[in-house]
Amino acid sequence: MSLAPAVTEPLIGIAPPSPAGPIDEAQAATLPAPPQIDLPRALQMLRFNQRQIEFVFGARRRHGEVFRMQGIVPGGPVITSHPDHVQSLFTAKADHAVSLTGESPLRPIVGPNSVLTAIGPRHLRQRKLLLPPFHGEAIARYEEMIVEATNREIDTWALNSPIALAPRMQAITLDVIMAGIFGIDGKPQRGTPEHALRRAVRGLVQASTWKSAQLAELMNIGRDEPVGITKIGLDILDRPTYQVIRERRQATDLEERRDILSLLLQARTEDGEELSDRELRDELLTLVLAGHETTANQLAWIWERLVRTPAAHDRLRDAVRGEDEALSARTVEATITEGMRSRPVIPIIGRRVMVPWRLGDFSVPADTPVTMSILLIHHRADVYPDPFAFRPERWDDNKPGTYTWIPFGGGIRRCLGAALAMAEQRVVLETMARRLDITYVDAEPERAVHRNVTMIPSAGARVIVLNRR
Ligand code: HEM
Incomplete structure (x- = not known):
C-alpha cells in the first residue's frame, strides 16, 4: 500500500518572465549591477564550501534571485536562479557565453584540451568524437554489466551495522566506468596495467578529500599543468593509462570491441587525423573523473533523502517489488528525477559572458562569470511548490523542464x-530497493559539503541494511 499523500494542488508551476540575454553598452548602462554579498571574501568561500545550502539560500533571501559573490572563480561570479536567465545562457552563441568548466579545478589534471576544458571549435570537435558511444542505444548495451556490478557489490555488505553508501556507490560506478571506457570487465587481475589504473583512480579520488589536496586544488586553479602533490598523484595515474593505451593500439580485435578507448582509437577527425596518446589520455581521464564520483554521490544523495521520507521510500519499494513493470520503471524514474532536483550533485554551473548581459532588473559587463545555481533554481517555490519536500510524485504527470530541471546543465555543454x-x-x-530493506542511522538530514566541483552528503549517506533478498 502506498503511503503517498493525496495530491490536490499542482506540483509543478511556472516562474514569472524575466528578460535576459546580450544587450549593448548603452542599454547596460541604464540597469544597475546585481547586489553584492557583503561578507569578507574568505568567509564567503568558507561558507560556500562547508554549508553551501544555507549559504546560497541565505543570500537569495537577503538579495533576491540575482546576486554577486566573491571567491569560487576569479572575478567573483554573479549567481542567478531564474529559468529565463538559464535559457539565455544555454541558447547563447558559443563565443558569447563561454563555459566556465575551462577554468575548473580539473583543468590541470585533464589539461586544457579535453572535451570538458576546451572551448570554441576545439570543444565541438572533441564532443563530436565522443558523442556516439554515449548515445542511449550504445548505453543500453552496458545495462547487463551494471546489473552484475551492482549485485556483486551489494552481496558484500554487512547487515545491521552502519555503512556509508557514497564509497559503496563509488565502487559500483568505478567498475562501470572502467568497463565502459577501457573494456575492463569485473575486477582486473593484479599485475596488469588495468589493475594499476583502477587503483590509481581510486587513490586519486580518495586523496582529493584530504585537506592538503584541497589546498593543492587551490594552488592549481588557472594552471594548465599541475604542481605539488597533484603532479605526484598524476604521475602515478599516467603511467598505467599510457600503458593501457599503447597495448590497445596493438590489439587486433579493435573493430569488434565496444569500449570507448577502442572506439576513440578508430575515430578520425574531419581532416582524417587520429587522436594522439596525450589527447586520448586527456579524454579518458576526463570521462573517468567526470563520470564516476558524480554518479556515485548522486545515488548516495537519493538514498539520503529516501530513508528520511517514508512515503517516497514505501512507494518505490512497493512499485519495484510488484508485478507492474511499467509502474516500477515510472516510479524509479520519478524518484531519480526528484533526487536530482532536491540534491543536485553539481550544484552550480557557469558561463563567462563576453558581451554585456541583461539578467532581469540588472546588467553585467562583458567578461563577467555568470553562474546558475542549480540548487536555487530547483528550489523555486513558484516552479516547485513545497520545494524542500522530497516528492517523487511531482513527476507522475510532468516532464522535467529544459531550463527548470538542470542537474546535467544544458546547451552545447550539456553533460555528455x-x-x-x-x-x-x-x-x-x-x-537496491528490490533486494534490500534500508533505514537511516541518524534521523537528522546530512549537511551538503563541497568537494572539488561536487556537493556531497557530509557523512557519505550513512544507512543500515536490515535485510537482503
Ligand atoms: C549523476 C551524474 C552526473 C551529473 C549530475 C553530471 C553533471 C554534469 C554537469 C552539470 C555538467 C556541466 C554542464 C554544463 O555546464 O552545462 C557536466 C558535464 C560533463 N559531464 Fe557529467 N554528470 C554526471 C555524470 C557523468 C558521466 C557518467 C560522464 C561520463 C562518463 C560525464 C561526463 C561529462 C562530460 C565529458 C562533461 C563536459 C561536457 C562538455 O563540456 O561538452 N558526466 N556533467
Missing part, C-alpha cells in the same frame, strides 16, 4: 554522460 548516469542510477536504485 547523462544517458550513462541515468542508466546507472536506474539499475542501482531499482536493484
